[in-house]
Amino acid sequence: MKIVAxxxxxxxxVTTIAQExxxxxxxxFDVGGxxxxxxxxxxxxxxxxxxQGFGRSGSDGVWLENVKRLHSDFSICLYDRAGLGKSEKGxxxxxxxxxxxxxxxxxxxxxxxSPYYFAGGSYASYIITAFNNxxxxxxxxxxxxxxxxxxxxxxMATRWPKNFKTxxxxxxxxxxxxxSVRDPMYKKVPENVDHIASYQSLVKSGxxxxxxxxxxxxxxxxxxxxxxxxxxxxxxxxxxxxxxxxHDFLRLSSQSAIVYSKSNKHHLHxxxxxxxxxxxxxxxx
Numbered sequence: 001m002k003i004v005a006x007x008x009x010x011x012x013x014v015t016t017i018a019q020e021x022x023x024x025x026x027x028x029f030d031v032g033g034x035x036x037x038x039x040x041x042x043x044x045x046x047x048x049x050x051x052q053g054f055g056r057s058g059s060d061g062v063w064l065e066n067v068k069r070l071h072s073d074f075s076i077c078l079y080d081r082a083g084l085g086k087s088e089k090g091x092x093x094x095x096x097x098x099x100x101x102x103x104x105x106x107x108x109x110x111x112x113x114s115p116y117y118f119a120g121g122s123y124a125s126y127i128i129t130a131f132n133n134x135x136x137x138x139x140x141x142x143x144x145x146x147x148x149x150x151x152x153x154x155x156m157a158t159r160w161p162k163n164f165k166t167x168x169x170x171x172x173x174x175x176x177x178x179x180s181v182r183d184p185m186y187k188k189v190p191e192n193v194d195h196i197a198s199y200q201s202l203v204k205s206g207x208x209x210x211x212x213x214x215x216x217x218x219x220x221x222x223x224x225x226x227x228x229x230x231x232x233x234x235x236x237x238x239x240x241x242x243x244x245x246x247h248d249f250l251r252l253s254s255q256s257a258i259v260y261s262k263s264n265k266h267h268l269h270x271x272x273x274x275x276x277x278x279x280x281x282x283x284x285x
């Protein structure tokens with residue numbers, strides 16, 4: 001009987017969670033001539049906007065288990081950026097500043113009240129930073145989940161000698177891939193972002209003042225960023241960028257903190273969800 005009672009209690013708990021996670025708001029909202037898709041699980045708690053990594057969609061369901069664990073502390077919204085998931089494409093190319101402007105219009109038109117906490121993996125840190133640059137009064141704090149060092153894409157594009165040539169096929173392909181960063185309309189990219197213009201706008205960032213910023217980083221591998229066939233002088237530029245990343249992250253705010261995961265995986269909201277959920281909740285402390 002105890003087992004049956006326990007199973008009934010579990011079923012009721014799962015049902016309650018499912019009911020709690022029915023979206024309070026879901027659909028397409030205009031952001032200036034085209035529409036972005038937004039889903040919210042709203043309550044009377046502080047608002048958390050979950051931003052995505054490069055080419056990722058908020059509607060893909062990957063964050064759902066984390067949302068379940070955060071919903072008792074936050075009113076949560078996720079969305080799809082232009083051309084991703086259920087959102088319309090809109091004008092291309094665009095910059096990270098455009099992404100932030102569109103997000104602000106989306107939240108306004110969907111009646112998602114500010115201020116906001118943010119969390120997001122990888123490239124999301126650039127978008128959150130751009131949003132803070134333009135709408136600082138609407139940002140209360142953020143968790144960056146294994147973000148790239150600032151200047152990552154810019155370094156990819158600019159670290160190679162002018163008119164670089166090689167007979168090594170692997171190296172030639174690697175070089176061409178990195179040079180594609182210069183072309184926001186490169187056919188294989190999921191988002192037509194002008195990374196160079198985005199870097200130039202973010203390099204002027206004023207930081208997050210005294211807002212809580214928690215940077216979660218994957219366990220360090222101890223290896224250099226590039227494969228062995230990349231010449232040392234070229235590889236050094238990316239290694240130097242990564243070597244200075246911790247210092248740069250700590251300068252984001254007077255309340256910056258860096259926490260290392262025991263996982264070496266990039267997508268820590270999947271690989272180390274406990275750490276991600278705990279860190280996001282710490283924004284409220």
